[in-house]
Structures are given as C-alpha cells and as structure tokens.
Amino acid sequence: MDLPTHFVFGFAVGLVFFGKPEIALLIALGTLIPDLDREYWFIPKKVYAEEQIHRAGLHNVFVMALTYLVSPFFSLGVFLHSLQDSFTTVKDRGVEWFYPFTRLVKRGLYDEKGNPRPLDPKEKIYFFQEDPRGLVDKADEDLREYGCEPIPWRRVYGFGQNSQILDKSFLIGSVIIILVWFFAPGNALHLSVFAGTPIVSYYLVGFGFIPVLVLFGAGELDRRGHTPALGRFTFLKYPIFGAGILLLAIWLVLMRNSIIQNIETIFYNPAAILIAGIIIPLAILSIVKIKTRNDRTAVV
Numbered sequence: 001m002d003l004p005t006h007f008v009f010g011f012a013v014g015l016v017f018f019g020k021p022e023i024a025l026l027i028a029l030g031t032l033i034p035d036l037d038r039e040y041w042f043i044p045k046k047v048y049a050e051e052q053i054h055r056a057g058l059h060n061v062f063v064m065a066l067t068y069l070v071s072p073f074f075s076l077g078v079f080l081h082s083l084q085d086s087f088t089t090v091k092d093r094g095v096e097w098f099y100p101f102t103r104l105v106k107r108g109l110y111d112e113k114g115n116p117r118p119l120d121p122k123e124k125i126y127f128f129q130e131d132p133r134g135l136v137d138k139a140d141e142d143l144r145e146y147g148c149e150p151i152p153w154r155r156v157y158g159f160g161q162n163s164q165i166l167d168k169s170f171l172i173g174s175v176i177i178i179l180v181w182f183f184a185p186g187n188a189l190h191l192s193v194f195a196g197t198p199i200v201s202y203y204l205v206g207f208g209f210i211p212v213l214v215l216f217g218a219g220e221l222d223r224r225g226h227t228p229a230l231g232r233f234t235f236l237k238y239p240i241f242g243a244g245i246l247l248l249a250i251w252l253v254l255m256r257n258s259i260i261q262n263i264e265t266i267f268y269n270p271a272a273i274l275i276a277g278i279i280i281p282l283a284i285l286s287i288v289k290i291k292t293r294n295d296r297t298a299v300v
Contacts, residue, residue, distance in 0.1 A: 001084050003216075005171040006031040009084060010077045012174040015181045021194045023073050025205045030067060030077020032212050034058040034085075040219030041237060051103075052145050055085055055155070056096035069262050070255055087158035087166060090135045093143045094155035102154040109299055112150045124292040127152035127300050204254055211247035218244055 010031035014024025037057035059082045068075035086095040096102050110129040111117050130150035160166035182191050218241035222234050291298040
C-alpha cells in the first residue's frame with residue numbers, strides 16, 4: 001500500500017484506541033519505517049531482485065520487537081503497516097512476517113502449478129508450494145523475482161490487490177474516521193484535547209519524522225527506474241543518507257528515557273526472560289526433530 005495510506009491508517013487507529021494525538025502521531029511514524037526496504041540504492045540490485053527484500057527486510061516481527069524498545073506505539077505502527085500489506089495478493093508480494101528465518105526453508109513441496117516436486121534428501125522441511133509464477137510476473141517490476149525458478153511460498157498473502165480499491169478504501173475510510181473523531185457532534189472534547197495539548201508534547205515525535213523522511217528522500221533520488229527526473233541529483237544521495245542516519249541517532253538519544261523505561265519493563269524479571277529464551281528454541285527444535293524423524297519430510 002502507499003505510504004499516505006499507511007500513515008493515515010496508523011493515525012486513525014491511534015486516535016480511536018488511545019485518544020491522544022501525540023500517541024497517534026508516534027504510531028503513524030512507525031507505519032513509515034517498513035517501506036525503507038524498498039528498491040533503494042543501498043540494497044544491491046542483484047540481492048533485491050533475487051532475494052525480494054521488500055516486504056521482508058523490515059516487514060517482520062523482529063523489527064517490531066526492536067522498535068518496541070523505542071516505544072510500544074512506534075512498534076504498533078510497524079505492525080499495522082505489515083498487517084495492511086499482508087492483505088494483498090501474491091501479485092503484490094504479501095509480507096514475510098518471520099524473515100530471515102523463513103529463508104532457511106528453500107523448497108516447496110509442490111511447484112507453482114501444483115505438481116509434486118522431487119524430494120531432496122538434504123532437505124527435511126518444505127513450504128507447501130512455490131509462488132505462482134504467472135501472478136508474480138504480473139507484479140510491479142520492482143516486486144518481481146528473477147531467480148532460476150520460483151521461490152517457496154514464504155509470504156502471507158491476503159485477498160486484495162492494493163494498488164486500487166483496497167488502498168484507496170483504507171485511505172478514505174481512515175480520513176473519515178479522523179474527521180469524525182475530531183468534528184462529529186458530541187466529540188468536541190476530542191478537539192479540545194488536541195488543542196489543549198502543549199505544543200512541546202509534539203516536538204519529540206515531530207522530530208522523529210525528519211530523519212525518516214530524509215532517508216526516504218535519499219532512496220528516492222536513485223530509485224531504479226522510478227525517478228528519472230531526479231537523476232541529475234543522484235550525487236546527493238550519500239550526504240543525504242548520512243544526514244538521515246545522523247538525525248535518526250539524535251532522535252534515539254532524545255528518546256532515551258522512553259527506551260530505558262521500555263527495557264526496564266521488558267526485563268524486570270530477567271529469570272523469566274532467560275527461561276523463555278531457552279525453552280522456546282528447544283521446543284521448536286524438538287518439534288522439528290519429531291516431525292522429520294525416520295527420514296520423513298515436514299511442511300511449514
């Protein structure tokens with residue numbers, strides 16, 4: 001989906017569920033983060049085309065966990081972005097929620113036409129099938145895969161092609177929700193909350209938008225095949241990217257109190273974290289061993 005749709009949807013969710021504009025803005029900021037894994041110059045073209053980093057590299061639960069350290073609301077924005085993208089069909093590439101671990105499974109049990117594939121004695125775990133080649137070839141150019149054969153169906157796909165009806169429905173619906181929240185009869189208190197919030201409350205969140213937008217700008221200066229009009233300014237991408245990283249670091253320093261508080265909340269009981277960190281991987285490994293014993297194969 002388009003960035004404005006993600007942003008407005010996140011802002012609407014923040015208003016409806018939390019009622020504070022500064023929280024809604026932080027959620028909306030989080031919705032912008034996942035699309036930094038688009039077809040930008042800092043991702044090698046070969047890796048991008050063959051590994052399909054977009055909707056994988058930053059659209060996963062591990063990025064949600066990392067951004068949770070900054071703020072649970074920031075992390076919620078990343079989740080909402082990935083959730084919306086997972087509504088889209090294989091044509092629009094869905095979302096790879098558990099990247100990079102999903103890349104450990106290399107093959108599908110059935111090919112893209114539904115025919116069984118020969119089993120590989122070196123592989124014990126399979127995805128159910130390969131991505132349908134005909135649909136993937138009709139995707140946007142920067143979302144197609146160019147490997148020697150279709151890759152396993154690693155991504156979560158939904159019911160809609162986001163480029164038209166679904167995207168615009170989310171956008172218009174979210175705008176209507178925001179307007180109703182602020183201006184519907186009986187909602188005068190909502191507008192007064194917004195107007196009565198000290199402007200300083202927005203400074204910290206507002207500053208966070210600057211590095212994110214700068215990083216998007218650096219990427220768009222050299223986005224392959226999409227921004228030829230900006231070609232003469234390509235030389236600026238390196239200093240702009242560097243400025244974006246520096247500004248992001250400054251914002252994280254400014255958010256240090258929130259980060260420290262979140263870390264203390266998460267690790268208030270280190271023993272529980274340690275036990276879970278040991279038991280969960282052991283349980284997963286045990287399931288894999290059981291399901292693949294006696295040379296059996298398993299489907300993820």
